[in-house]
Amino acid sequence: MKPQYAVGALSALAHPGRLEIFRLLVRAGPEGVAAGEIARATGSLANTLSANLSVLAGAGLIGSRREGRSIIYSAAYERMRELLAFLMEDCCGGNAEICAPLAAIAERAACCASSTMRSSGTA
Amino acid sequence: MKPQYAVGALSALAHPGRLEIFRLLVRAGPEGVAAGEIARATGSLANTLSANLSVLAGAGLIGSRREGRSIIYSAAYERMRELLAFLMEDCCGGNAEICAPLAAIAERAACCASSTMRSSGTA
DNA sequence: TCAATATTTCGAGAATTCTAGAATAGTCAA
DNA sequence: TTGACTATTCTAGAATTCTCGAAATATTGA
Incomplete structure (x- = not known):
């Protein structure tokens, strides 16, 4: 990913309303959510929501x-x-021996930890 | 993490200069880099760099x-x-095949979590 | 076609952020 | 203390972003 695209994506997320929308969609899964339902869930005006969706889509x-x-x-x-x-x-200059001992700390961050699928070794 | 803190962190990163600084430090590892060296590496003016470092630290x-x-x-x-x-x-509503690659990335983010720095003003 | 529903586009004022020049503050060595 | 070096703070104008009312577009059904 090019830095300029990352900045665009981060800018899109750096907004309370848009971050809420994005996380709602992340939780909702691939099927997605209708704009009207997002507006209801977030309490946004239709035009404001549309503008925010447009920014997220643009990113x-x-x-x-x-x-x-x-x-x-x-x-x-x-x-x-x-x-x-x-x-x-290239975190830590790619020195895996520095990173490895602390990987366990983030185990709880796995969003589907209770599923049957393991995430070991997939990067 | 509270949403408002996430917005703050994302806002801090949503800037070409600051994103470059942050990634430079992520690559550099826990030892860190001097402000002057960051300025040289990024070609920033000292005062502009200082302002950007302040934003990143505040986040x-x-x-x-x-x-x-x-x-x-x-x-x-x-x-x-x-x-x-x-x-x-709570991503993807239980679709492990989508979450797994993301979770693996989150685990890698813990690679250097041994810092003993003072982190200024995040309350 | 007309009306209803769903969403987007337009426009402008308010608020925020960005940048660079100038001045200020902390550290070290002689 | 003086001077060199390192980094931060202050300031103001320029640029960008945010929000909402109003109008417009797209789809469906009667």
């Missing part, structure tokens, strides 16, 4: 599809992964 | 310590891990 963090009268928005998980990977690229 | 993303005439800045890896964990909290 590539969310996608959309029309379904009848509604437009369904969903998180762009791959883009999100790219952003997180960018932030910790 | 809790970096810490500092004095060493002689220099002030050494270093990444706050634990804070970084908290931010990444916050972004993917």
Whole structure:
């Protein structure tokens, strides 16, 4: 990911309303949520919400599809992964021996820790 | 991590100069880098750099310590891990195949979480 | 076609952020 | 103390972002 795209993505998320929207979509999963339902869930005005969705979409963090009268928005998980990977690229100069002993601290951060799928070794 | 702190951290990173500084410090490891060296590496004016370092420190993303005439800045890896964990909290509604790669990234963020810096003003 | 629903676009004022020059403060050595 | 070095704070104008009312666009059903 290019730095300029990362700045765009971070700028998009650096806003209380947009961060709330994005996290709502991240929790909702790939099926997504209709704009109107997002407006209801966040208490936003329709035009303000639309502007914020537009910023998030412009940053590539969310996608959309029309379904009848509604437009369904969903998180762009791959883009999100790219952003997180960018932030910790070459962390500690790539010295794995420094990083390894402390990896256990973050175990609780795994969002699907109770699932059957393990995340070991996937980077 | 509270949403308002996440917004603060994301705002701090949503700036080309500050993102470059932060990534430089993430790569540098726990030992950190002197402000003057950061200025040289990024081509920033001293006062502009100082303002940007102040924003990053205020967001809790970096810490500092004095060493002689220099002030050494270093990444706050634990804070970084908290931010990444916050972004993917309750992600994907149980779809492990989506979450797994993200969780692996969050674990790597803990790689250097052994800092003993003072972190200024994050309350 | 007309009306209702769902969402986006336009416009402008308020608030915030960014940058650089100048001045200030802390540290060290002689 | 003086002087060199390192870094921060102050300040103001320029640029950008945020928000909401109003108007416009797109879709569906009668």
